[in-house]
Amino acid sequence: MNARLLIITAATSARRALAERGGLVVSAGFYAAVIAVLGSLWRAAANAHGGHLAGYTGTQLTWYIAATEAATVSLNLRLIEDIGDDIASGTIVVELLRPASVLAVRLAAEIGRALPRLALCLVTAAAVDGAITRSLPGPGVAAAAVVALLLAMLCNLAAQHAFASAAFWVRDARSTWFLYQKLVFVVGGMLLPLEVLPGPLEHIAKLLPFMAMAYAPGRLASGHVEPVLLLVQLLWVAGLLGVAAACFTAGERRLQVVGG
Amino acid sequence: MRSAIEVAGLSKTFSIGRRSRRRSVEAVQDISFSVEPGERLAYIGPNGAGKSTSIKMLTGVLQPSAGRATVLGFVPWEQRRQLVRQIGTLFGQRSQLWFELTPRQSYRMLGAVFGVEPAEVARRCAELAELLDAVDLFDVPVRSLSLGQRMRCELAACMLHEPAMLFLDEPTIGLDLLGKQRFRDLLVRLNEERETTIFLTSHDVADIEHVAQRVMVINHGTLISDSEVSALRRTLLATKLIEVVLEQPAPPAALTSLTGVTVRLQSDTVVKVEVDTSRRSVRDVLDELLATFAVADLSVVDPPLEQVIAQIYTAPRPAAP
Numbered sequence: 001m002n003a004r005l006l007i008i009t010a011a012t013s014a015r016r017a018l019a020e021r022g023g024l025v026v027s028a029g030f031y032a033a034v035i036a037v038l039g040s041l042w043r044a045a046a047n048a049h050g051g052h053l054a055g056y057t058g059t060q061l062t063w064y065i066a067a068t069e070a071a072t073v074s075l076n077l078r079l080i081e082d083i084g085d086d087i088a089s090g091t092i093v094v095e096l097l098r099p100a101s102v103l104a105v106r107l108a109a110e111i112g113r114a115l116p117r118l119a120l121c122l123v124t125a126a127a128v129d130g131a132i133t134r135s136l137p138g139p140g141v142a143a144a145a146v147v148a149l150l151l152a153m154l155c156n157l158a159a160q161h162a163f164a165s166a167a168f169w170v171r172d173a174r175s176t177w178f179l180y181q182k183l184v185f186v187v188g189g190m191l192l193p194l195e196v197l198p199g200p201l202e203h204i205a206k207l208l209p210f211m212a213m214a215y216a217p218g219r220l221a222s223g224h225v226e227p228v229l230l231l232v233q234l235l236w237v238a239g240l241l242g243v244a245a246a247c248f249t250a251g252e253r254r255l256q257v258v259g260g
Numbered sequence: 261m262r263s264a265i266e267v268a269g270l271s272k273t274f275s276i277g278r279r280s281r282r283r284s285v286e287a288v289q290d291i292s293f294s295v296e297p298g299e300r301l302a303y304i305g306p307n308g309a310g311k312s313t314s315i316k317m318l319t320g321v322l323q324p325s326a327g328r329a330t331v332l333g334f335v336p337w338e339q340r341r342q343l344v345r346q347i348g349t350l351f352g353q354r355s356q357l358w359f360e361l362t363p364r365q366s367y368r369m370l371g372a373v374f375g376v377e378p379a380e381v382a383r384r385c386a387e388l389a390e391l392l393d394a395v396d397l398f399d400v401p402v403r404s405l406s407l408g409q410r411m412r413c414e415l416a417a418c419m420l421h422e423p424a425m426l427f428l429d430e431p432t433i434g435l436d437l438l439g440k441q442r443f444r445d446l447l448v449r450l451n452e453e454r455e456t457t458i459f460l461t462s463h464d465v466a467d468i469e470h471v472a473q474r475v476m477v478i479n480h481g482t483l484i485s486d487s488e489v490s491a492l493r494r495t496l497l498a499t500k501l502i503e504v505v506l507e508q509p510a511p512p513a514a515l516t517s518l519t520g521v522t523v524r525l526q527s528d529t530v531v532k533v534e535v536d537t538s539r540r541s542v543r544d545v546l547d548e549l550l551a552t553f554a555v556a557d558l559s560v561v562d563p564p565l566e567q568v569i570a571q572i573y574t575a576p577r578p579a580a581p
Contacts, residue, residue, distance in 0.1 A: 008372040012358070012365055019360040019401070094356060096321050097349045098373045099341045105373070256323045256337060258274070 005100060006108040013112030028120045031073050032128050038065045039132060054195035059133045060222035066129050067145055067221035068190045068214040070121035071152040074114045080177035083164035088171060096252065103161060103248040110157050118149060137221060145221035151233035156213040158240035161248065168251030189215030212236040262333060264425055264457045265295035265318065270327035272313050287313040289481040290327070298455040302462065302472035306573045310481040311461045315427055319349060332424055345374060348418035352430035356417040357402045363413040364398040367420055374421035381420065388416040391453070392446055408439030415446065425457040432467055444470040465566045477572050485572060492568055498538045501561045502545060504531045507554040514552065521545055
């Protein structure tokens, strides 16, 4: 796959996201409200437990939530539905008539589209959480968190494409979007650190790919020095990209044989 | 010279329905034809006739159940990636452009998709802007363009990699009268100046009349006609229209007494009659008209193509062997 094509696609898509100024402002406002409310709730919960909850201080929980929410809201929240619609309506045919991988171009476009939102989320988090906690993460923690956020987005996008490829086989794949979102929310650690979950569930959740989409950047942003999490994310990125590529290849083949 | 398209015995059967109610539908049955480079061809048929299935097979999106085809020397379903570098596709209801951006920004991305260098994209954009009369359009966000302007930009998008052949599926759908006329002229100009082969499907008869030199009609998955546009009228219609301007109004009875003729219009001094040429020659009818009435002017025309096509579409389905 041509790197220039992916870079140009991502850059064009980022420009497209920047052109949607209203959407950017709304998502930043939504993000600010969510991290302020959830951060306050978790801080209050930590304070009620003597200043610590499942090994996190109130401040750490605030940054945890800021990172997990940024990893999720930076992406198109209804991506599975959109991909499913494109497959079901035949719009994907236009992409099949180009000499490039449909999946790779779509992933590059989604990353490009997410980057301006992520940047805006990071600035918003620094302003909101900085004001609430009167502190900012150190440069090492921030750098690790940003890398983890990028890997989390890539994991999430690959998984969403794999889930959405169900539309190649079933007419209405919308239900998979609902299921997927709930999994990221709970067992992915978006709403709460996985350590808060009851024992066996915590262990199971840490073995699932969803942890790489929210928990990993949250854990690193909350100041836990665990570089192994980046390695785990990398492995999930590779695995999920492989699954998504296999699903799309099989789906395109099915489309070619059976029709849309 | 190698044909642009060679099709032999191409068929596509779909299985539809669930398990116990599963049945086969023959969307395309044993079609064969060839298209020469630089031809302007209309591929028409009513909804569900097999047009889109044929186009999907010819562009490699769909694999046939039987038969062979080559497009520009490639077997489409086996060499899709190579083929799509040589063809352009335009689907009237699907956009290649991103609405939030200007066409030029989308073209840069499409250029990268097709491996065209940025400097070359810029040069081709300038050329296409001139050719498609779109100099002022490429830097306006797509969402601010009218449909007609957008379609010109879509056409530029599918010409950016300089394809030898264009597949156009309902390209004028939704355009107003002037927009359609302009778009048709552009297609003809593209074909004449660049020798781009044009493979067009449309329900708009005027698209066929103004763009195509040859028309193929598909119905019930079978190719039922393949001829020059003018020949299609001549062979399929046993009727001619005679429009007569009389010097003074004629009594209706005088017209209805003409044999082998149906009066289609009579208003004041203008009369339009349809001649069934299997019953009577046009010359005979003209002689009788000139002998009976004081004629100020007259013209003989073929019936509208729309009527010819409607006649083909409504022909009974051939019995299964």
